[in-house]
Amino acid sequence: MAPDDRRRMIVRAVLPLVVEHGRGVTTAQIARAAGIGEGTIFRVFQDKDELFDACVEAALDPGEALEMIGEIPAELPLEKRLLEAVEALTAHLQRMGAVMAATLKGRLRAEEARNRKAPSGDSRRESFDAMQRAIRELFVPDADRLRLPVDKAASLFLTMLFAQSRAMPGSPEPAEMIDVFLHGAVRR
Template structure:
């Protein structure tokens, strides 16, 4: 066969067709930046331009704009996404110590939750509806996070599930900033608290040495460990 024939054959070989679900996911990913910019007021024309398709293609894939925006929110509010796996899976380093796990997980989660917070705020009632529907996924994400802490169980003062819940709670607080224009805490602050607590080491040592040894109730965290 001639070189010209080979070139022709390569040119006419059709590309694999995307499944309907893959096509919908591709559109959702493509329009997400535009939705974050314009919110629920975005027009179908703007959505089509962002996706690089005709408006009719959007209607065929999703039915209407609200269905597309709801599908977008549901796509991002999944177990893997809420556990920070979507952003972190490809770039995850070898995590050999508890400190590395806490540091990497906290940074990934804060970035992820900032995105989720922006998305829900941008979509208004649609985002709130998707967040409410994702309650079970949000709960499951805690247990996915706990798996990262399981190899270091003996180094923890709490169970892996409690550790995961604390990391997730503080990450959400840092991501939302409690609505403050200039939040007081940073990601580094959260990492330090998770690893070392809020008391300075010397102060904590002195307090432990002077504390009475009788009639001291176990803390909730110590009870978890027991």
């Protein structure tokens, strides 16, 4: 297996362990989950910190969610397309939050945390732009029905979704959020 493929395979196998055990996951657990020997871990990663950084990078990557959104049939009603997109992006945001919380918990010193490689503003912007383009495509079949340009509708929808990801108790369910987004909060 090519080193990059092995690296991705290990990270994919380790992500659930990182969420469950945080930085306390052992190399034996990592090796078992990935179906490899412990020594193989360190032929691919310099140390566990580099592996954790790769896990964070993988969790931040919206590729899987974007792929799911890209597979949503355009023939579905807009409400259903948006609900499927919310489910895909919510799962991505939850995984991202769980991995970030698990890897940041247990850092020994604040200066170590500051010195670790953090995702750049550019990569976050690229990730958001990719999400915005994917959501935009869901609105295109109904562009003539929208009061806003497709780009603005997609950006506003994502803003609401991201706010929903930090929901307060009693916040609306995704279907309710979509209904209010599409039809407003005021009765006609």
